[in-house]
Amino acid sequence: MTDTAPRRRPRGRRPPTIIDVTEHAGVSRGTVSRVLQGGHNVSPAAREAVNAAIRKLGYVVNRAARSLVTQRAGSVAFLLSETHVDGVLLVSSHRGNPMIDHLRRADLPFVCCGKPLGERGALSYVASDDHEGARTMVRYLLESGRRRIATITGPQDTPGGLERLQGYREMLAERGIAFDERLVAHGDYSRASGETGMQRLLTTAPDLDAVFAASDLMADGARLDNS
Structure with a gap:
């Protein structure tokens, strides 16, 4: 009987890569890429070999790396251009959001979800106490x-990313623990960035004994038994 169940990788071992899948399936890297993109122009035998290798190795696509190559984020925004409204809830807290100036010029009342960074003047917002x-x-x-506590931060142009990192540094300092840049990986709140961040931390600081992730999705991506 052939064992096709995904294998759990031992703690600390690097996750399988597309090169591992290529070698295991006995096909070219281009064939693996085409299978991952939908299987177009791939023979049934090659497709099955690749899928069997993926199941066997527990390979998971690195979404962050793929978005860098394709320049596509895999997300879609919903933008309502109609301005005949009485107010706006702005769900974005990235620094320099141009919508704030647009809403001010339109003289529309609005409330920001998340603390707006770098804005002068009074602004209404609702936010959690990230710090x-x-x-x-x-x-x-x-x-x-725990003493070697690492962190996977959120984007540093958002209040959550900045203030959670600040709170992390402050608490370490209060307990007399020096800040170590090797224990910091920067993410974007996605599951893929949590996985990538954890891989980097295990390389730069293999002696870490805990990780504080700045979002649930990144924490899920950082789990060592994900595959």
Whole structure:
């Protein structure tokens, strides 16, 4: 009987790559890429060989790396251009969002979801306490006996990314632990960036004993038993 169940990789071992799939399936890298993109112009035998290798190795596509190559994020925005409204809830907290100036010029009342960065003047917003939340998480890890605590941050042009990193650094400093840049990986709140960040941390700081991820999706991507 052929074993086709995905294998769990041992802790600390690097995840399989497209090159591993290529070698295991005995086909070209281009063939593997075509299978991953839908299987066009690939023979049934080659497609089955690639899919069997993927199942066997537990290969997972690195979405972050693919988006860098294709220049596509795999997401779609919904933009309603109609302005005959009484108010706006702006769900974006990236620094320099041009919509804030547009709404001001239109004299529309609006509320930001997330603290707007770099804005002058009074703005209404609703946000979680990212700074204190990070301090609480790191305090919990320290009190459980962890000392080499790494973090996977959010984007540094968002309040969550900045303030959670600040809270992480502050709590370490309060406990007399020096900040170590090797224990920091930057993500974008996606599952793929959590996986990529964890791989980088295991390379730069293999002695880490805990990870504080700045979002649930990144924490899921960072799990060592994902495959």
